[in-house]
Amino acid sequence: MSTHDVPSYFQSYYEMIQNLSNEEPSLDHITELIERDISLSYKLLKLINSPAYRPKQKINSIRQAIVLLGLIELEKWIYVLAVREDIIQNSQMAEETIRLSMTRAKMCEEIGRLRTGKGDSSCYFMTGMFSLMDSLLNIPMSKILDELPLQDDICEALQGKNNKLKEILDLASAVEKAQWSRISEMCEKLNVDEKTIFKIYSESLAWSSQLMNPEKNTGKQPS
Known part of the structure; x- marks a missing residue:
């Protein structure tokens, strides 16, 4: 945990510690906090x-990682990180890159849910979230993936191999870059409505902005 750190936001630690101290911690809420x-x-x-x-087994969601670790060990780990973050100043990373990572994560999650009709779209969220990790850490994606127990299809998508996750990541990227013809082509291929995709993008931007600027939050948590 001492090298290649990505900047984090302290309120995530403290809100999680508060939740973990409850008599019956909410696994869903803890998962949501970490995913953010x-x-x-x-x-x-x-x-x-x-x-x-x-x-x-390989990991396909943050929730699965939490279950494997266990809430007691998670609480200890969060305390260590919280103290460490108070003492050590993280290297400055591009805030916009982190915002883009979170926007992509939310977009991929929503498009994945739209496409598959399944409630669990964690693998899409993970793919979007980690798609810019090489830029944030300034190290090759292959080296990053060697250190993370992500399931094979997520790793393949992040390394540019074509699969269902990569297709949705590519669509999210095309929307970010306003590649209109590419967007139309991919929406037709994936059988999704363009207007719906742009609505998802707008909502994902709002979601990530709320996460990055919690002091502007009115108290309503993004979902």
């Missing part, structure tokens, strides 16, 4: 992949 914070997500996956916890 790209730094916590990255560190959690690295921790799970350490010799002490390394899972037999």
Whole structure:
């Protein structure tokens, strides 16, 4: 946890510690808090992949990583990170890149849900979230993926291999870059409505902006 750190937002730690101290912590809420914070997500996956916890199966969601770690161990880990972040100043990363990562994550999640009709679209969220990790850490994606126990289809998509996750990531990227002909082509291929995709993009931008600027939050948590 001492190298290649991604900046994190302190309120995520403290809100999680408060939740973990409840008599009956909410696994859903804890999962949501970690998914909102790209730094916590990255560190959690690295921790799970350490010799002490390394899972037999590949990880496809933050919730699965939390279950494997256990709430007691998670609470200890969060305390350590919170104290460490208070003492050590993170290197300055591009805020816009983190915002873009979170926007992509939300977009991929929503498009994945729209396309598959399934409630669990965590693998799409993970693909979008980690798609810019090489830019944030300034190290090759292949090296990052070697350190994370992500399931094979997520790793393949992040390395540019074509699959269902990569298709949706490509569509999200095309929307970001306003590649109109590419958007039309991909929407037709994936059988999704263009207007719906732009609505998802707008909502994802609002979601990530709310996360990045919590002081402007009126108290309503993004979902």
